[in-house]
Amino acid sequence: MSNIIQAQDLILSYKEDEFIIKKCNLEVKQNDFVFITGKSGSGKSTFIKSLYGEIKVRSGNLNVCGFDLSDISNSQLNLLRKHIGVIFQDYKLINEWSVEKNVMLPLIIAGYSSQICKQQASKLLKHVKLLHKSQKFPLELSGGEQQRVAMARALAHNPLLILADEPTGNLDDYSSEVIWNLLKSVRQHIGSTIFVATHRIPSTLGIDYKHYFLDDGVFHEVS
Numbered sequence: 220m221s222n223i224i225q226a227q228d229l230i231l232s233y234k235e236d237e238f239i240i241k242k243c244n245l246e247v248k249q250n251d252f253v254f255i256t257g258k259s260g261s262g263k264s265t266f267i268k269s270l271y272g273e274i275k276v277r278s279g280n281l282n283v284c285g286f287d288l289s290d291i292s293n294s295q296l297n298l299l300r301k302h303i304g305v306i307f308q309d310y311k312l313i314n315e316w317s318v319e320k321n322v323m324l325p326l327i328i329a330g331y332s333s334q335i336c337k338q339q340a341s342k343l344l345k346h347v348k349l350l351h352k353s354q355k356f357p358l359e360l361s362g363g364e365q366q367r368v369a370m371a372r373a374l375a376h377n378p379l380l381i382l383a384d385e386p387t388g389n390l391d392d393y394s395s396e397v398i399w400n401l402l403k404s405v406r407q408h409i410g411s412t413i414f415v416a417t418h419r420i421p422s423t424l425g426i427d428y429k430h431y432f433l434d435d436g437v438f439h440e441v442s
């Protein structure tokens with residue numbers, strides 16, 4: 220099976236003289252379910268940002284879905300992003316758009332007809348138990364509801380790679396269970412690779428997963 224993510228001696232930083240990720244060697248294969256944990260401020264979100272080209276590679280190699288992120292043009296980056304679904308730690312919903320239209324966004328970008336977009340949005344909103352809120356706006360929802368909209372949007376275009384930054388951070392046990400089940404189901408039925416940053420790996424996941432622990436800028440493989 221091919222590698223979806225491959226990092227070799229990867230270093231990431233926001234400032235010239237301050238390395239956030241000091242050493243990352245990691246291999247993620249298609250269909251893997253991967254967790255990264257580490258204390259607050261350890262660089263989990265920073266690493267996730269590098270995977271979709273939000274921050275540049277300072278040094279070393281990073282390959283995602285066959286794209287070399289240490290040297291990538293804007294047009295290639297747009298292509299790469301079509302293969303990725305991201306659930307951001309701060310959701311990044313469009314507040315002026317309805318819940319339904321937010322979920323439709325990746326499909327609109329991909330050029331699907333409005334009928335297909337609406338059908339797919341309804342299906343996903345049903346999965347995250349929010350179909351009844353599809354005509355509401357994000358700011359009319361609770362934090363956990365917004366998080367579930369963000370999840371539905373990330374899955375809308377059946378991405379090859381799903382990056383989830385604290386996807387259950389704001390959710391109660393029941394809603395967290397809904398999210399983990401959804402991610403497992405997408406992995407099983409669509410063959411997606413799931414990459415999650417979290418403080419808490421669910422004890423009831425019931426599948427094999429890889430776990431990397433991020434400590435002082437260095438990745439350690441736990442299992």
Ligand SMILES: Nc1ncnc2c1ncn2[C@@H]1O[C@H](COP(=O)(O)OP(=O)(O)OP(=O)(O)O)[C@@H](O)[C@H]1O
Binds near residue numbers: 260
């Ligand atoms: N845009 C930025 N500019 C400069 N420094 C940043 C920026 N974003 C994050 N940092 C710094 O990078 C370090 C890692 O932050 P990051 O958000 O990756 O941590 P995290 O592991 O995701 O934490 P949390 O568990 O709280 O979400 C922190 O010290 C933070 O201050």
Ligand SMILES: [Mg+2]
Binds near residue numbers: 264308384
């Ligand atoms: Mg974070």
